[in-house]
Amino acid sequence: MQFMNQSSDKIASHLILVKQSIADAAQACTRSSDAIRLIAVSKGHSINAIAQAMAAGQKDFGESTTQESLPKISQFGNPSIDWHFVGHLQANKAKFIPGNFSWVHSLDSLALARKLSRQLEEKSASVNMLIEVNITRDEKKHGVVPEKLFDFIDQLMKADLPSLPLRGLMTIGPYHAPEKEIRRCFAELRHLRDDCQRRFGLKNFTELSMGMSGDYIEAIKEGATMLRVGTAIFGERDYSK
Ligand SMILES: *Cc1c(COP(=O)(O)O)cnc(C)c1O
Numbered sequence: 280m281q282f283m284n285q286s287s288d289k290i291a292s293h294l295i296l297v298k299q300s301i302a303d304a305a306q307a308c309t310r311s312s313d314a315i316r317l318i319a320v321s322k323g324h325s326i327n328a329i330a331q332a333m334a335a336g337q338k339d340f341g342e343s344t345t346q347e348s349l350p351k352i353s354q355f356g357n358p359s360i361d362w363h364f365v366g367h368l369q370a371n372k373a374k375f376i377p378g379n380f381s382w383v384h385s386l387d388s389l390a391l392a393r394k395l396s397r398q399l400e401e402k403s404a405s406v407n408m409l410i411e412v413n414i415t416r417d418e419k420k421h422g423v424v425p426e427k428l429f430d431f432i433d434q435l436m437k438a439d440l441p442s443l444p445l446r447g448l449m450t451i452g453p454y455h456a457p458e459k460e461i462r463r464c465f466a467e468l469r470h471l472r473d474d475c476q477r478r479f480g481l482k483n484f485t486e487l488s489m490g491m492s493g494d495y496i497e498a499i500k501e502g503a504t505m506l507r508v509g510t511a512i513f514g515e516r517d518y519s520k
Contacts, residue, residue, distance in 0.1 A: 290328060291335035293512050294319075297495075301506065304499040315499060318363050320491075320509035322347060323516025326354050332512065333360065341365040341384075341507050345375040352379050365449075365488075365507055367421045370394040377404040384449040384488050384507070385411040387422050389434050392443055399442035406442070409449040409488050412471065414464045420451060428471060432479055447486025447504070448472050452494045461494050465501035 298317065305312040320341035321329050329340060329351060338359060342348030343366025352362055363382040373394040376383060386392060386408045399405055410431065413422035423431050435445065450468045452461050468489055476484045490498025492511035499506070509516065 290331045294335050294337060297508060297511050304496045308500050314504060316505045318505055318507045319512050320507050323518055324513045326351055328513050345372045349375060374398050376406055377402040382407045384409045387411045392435055392440055396440040396442050407446045408443045409447050409486060412448050412450045412468060414450040414468055415453045425471060432475060445481055445484055447484055449488035458497060461497045462501055465489050465498050469502045
């Protein structure tokens with residue numbers, strides 16, 4: 280059988296290990312691991328690797344460019360799989376989202392929101408939206424800085440874009456930071472989500488997409504509902520293939 284090779288064993292066993300450490304971390308802070316969605320970030324990995332993860336029961340996958348993801352998504356016509364767009368989305372790529380992705384984690388401009396909304400309405404589709412927050416205020420990162428978040432949501436609500444349900448916040452934690460600093464950033468995102476819920480009366484604004492291979496345990500402790508894990512599941516990314 281094609282997939283019963285050594286690397287498929289590896290992906291399946293990495294998935295088991297990651298899920299076990301999620302369950303352990305959730306239990307340690309008395310959270311239910313059912314409330315934590317593991318997104319396997321498959322950018323830089325082959326269709327074969329994705330098929331192996333699916334065979335091991337994985338249902339949520341993340342990709343960060345339309346270029347790389349569309350040929351992959353079209354290989355798998357499985358309606359029970361959810362694709363998450365986790366990278367920076369250029370407005371001119373918005374047309375590729377409907378029909379391919381059910382979540383976008385990186386909304387950070389009104390222009391993009393309007394473009395997406397037009398594309399979605401044309402296709403009578405809707406996509407769950409997370410607003411990307413640049414919690415570390417790093418100039419090299421995308422996302423809305425915390426100081427501008429309320430203003431941004433205010434603009435989105437005034438624009439009235441029903442095909443873009445606002446579901447929560449996403450962030451990328453600080454790289455190579457001590458655990459305390461990582462947790463402080465994730466806690467800040469949680470507080471922002473709670474503030475947004477209250478301030479704008481957004482009932483379904485419940486998601487916190489935070490935590491990657493290096494910091495998903497800290498993210499769980501601070502309330503993450505979605506973890507975006509690539510390397511710990513698939514190994515190092517390889518763009519040469
Ligand atoms: C690549 C990527 C990930 C996964 O990173 P790993 O360190 O491999 O787990 C998560 N989130 C975003 C936005 C990414 O681009």
